[in-house]
Amino acid sequence: EAKEKDDSITTVSVAEGGDVYINQEKVTMSQLPLRLSSIKASNPDPKFTLNADSRANFDKVVLVLDEIRKLGVTKIGISTKTRQ
Numbered sequence: 001e002a003k004e005k006d007d008s009i010t011t012v013s014v015a016e017g018g019d020v021y022i023n024q025e026k027v028t029m030s031q032l033p034l035r036l037s038s039i040k041a042s043n044p045d046p047k048f049t050l051n052a053d054s055r056a057n058f059d060k061v062v063l064v065l066d067e068i069r070k071l072g073v074t075k076i077g078i079s080t081k082t083r084q
Contacts, residue, residue: 009077010039012068013051014061032067040071047075054080 013021020027027035039046048068052061068076 008043009047009049011049011051012036012064014053014056014064016053016055018057018060020060020064029063032064033070036067036071040073045075046071046073047077048073049077049079052078052080 011021011023013024015021020029020032022032022035022039050061050065050068065076065078
């Protein structure tokens with residue numbers, strides 16, 4: 001019986017104040033690598049979307065992106081949220 005492939009996309013968000021969320025659950029920067037690793041462990045070919053508030057600190061967004069890339073993940077979508 002073939003194992004069903006998990007095509008779900010994990011959303012990692014950086015809020016205006018710099019808070020980081022994985023699928024709407026707040027995580028610290030020190031928790032981020034372990035949480036991302038556990039996602040990769042359960043799905044060897046994970047897909048991520050990085051959502052960044054347009055007012056979020058750019059350096060923080062890059063740090064989060066680097067953590068995702070350290071896993072060898074190549075499927076990363078990036079979107080920004082702007083407020084009207």
